[in-house]
Amino acid sequence: MKKHLLAVVLGTSSFISAGAMAADVSFPHLETTGVGEVIAQPDMAVFSVEVTETRPTAKEAKQAVDKAVTAFNERLKKAGVERSDIESANIRLNPQYHYPKDQKPELTGYRASRHVTVTVKKLENLNAYLDGALGDGINGINNIQLKVSNEKEFAEQARLAAIKDAQAKAKSLAAGFGEKIDGVWKISYQPSMIRPVMMRAMAMDSGANTEASYQDSQITIRDRVEVVFRLEE
Structure with a gap:
């Protein structure tokens, strides 16, 4: 008995049309989505840290932030x-x-900032670096991204896991x-991006204990692959 076309689609999170993957395919086939995950x-x-200072003159404001940044860099x-990492x-x-009511604006000073x-x-x-920034006059943390140095290795592991899953x-x-x-x-494949763990921004004097939180964090690396398999006729 002649076989009918068999198409099976897996993966509810996919926005790729499985029908488009196998368009104009006249032979029996089966479609799957493989998903891999590595922790x-x-x-x-x-x-990223920031120093912001307000002074009566532009020169004084610039000197204040330059002083803090120079001290922190040193x-x-x-x-x-390494200098290349700064x-x-x-x-x-x-x-x-200053904007008095019904009066002309009054220049009160200049605000300078550097990141x-x-x-x-x-x-x-x-x-230790964050604590040192506080001592050098840095007054804000914009963000902290926790990452892995060997991203390619973990990405390859997630990719192989996705292939095996498919x-x-x-x-x-x-x-x-x-x-x-x-x-x-x-095979349809688009590499997944590895997203670092983002810590929220905070003021340098907030007293927040970031050390315990970033040491216990984990990064999840995910990958996926769409595959069309031929079936025996």
């Missing part, structure tokens, strides 16, 4: 942080005004319908 412990971080370099943004300088982004290759040093689903489904797999006809 990793972060071992590095990227954080502290990091003495601690062994990015100091250009200064932002804005006049500040410093630091890549921390040893996570255990993160808290194969296992296909084998199980084919057997359940009394069919046999006869090779792979099409």
Whole structure:
């Protein structure tokens, strides 16, 4: 008896049309979505801090933030942080005004700000760097990203897990319908991005205990693959 076209679609989170994957396919086939997941412990971080100062003149405001940034950069370099892992943004300088009712605005001073982004290759040093920033006059943390240094290795593990998942689903489904797999006809794949763990921004004097939270954090690396398997005719 001639077999009819068999199409099975898995993966409710997919926005890719399974029918589009196998468009104009005239032979019996089976479609699956393989999903892989790997849990990793972060071992590095990227954080961004900010110093903002308001002074009567633009020159004084600039000098104040430059002084804090220079001191912080020097502290990091003495601690062994490579210069290439420190990015100091250009200064932002804005006049500040007071707006009396029914009167012209009055210039009250200038606000200057600079950002410093630091890549921390040893996570255990993160808290010490943040504490050092406070002592150098840095007055805000914009964000902290916890990451893994060997992203490619974990991404490969997640990819292989997704491939095995697609194969296992296909084998199980084919057997359940009394069919046999006869090779792979099409593979659709788009690499998944590894998203770092984001810690919320905070004021430097907030007293928040970030150390325990980032040391206990985990990063989930996920990947997926869409596969069309040919069935024996």
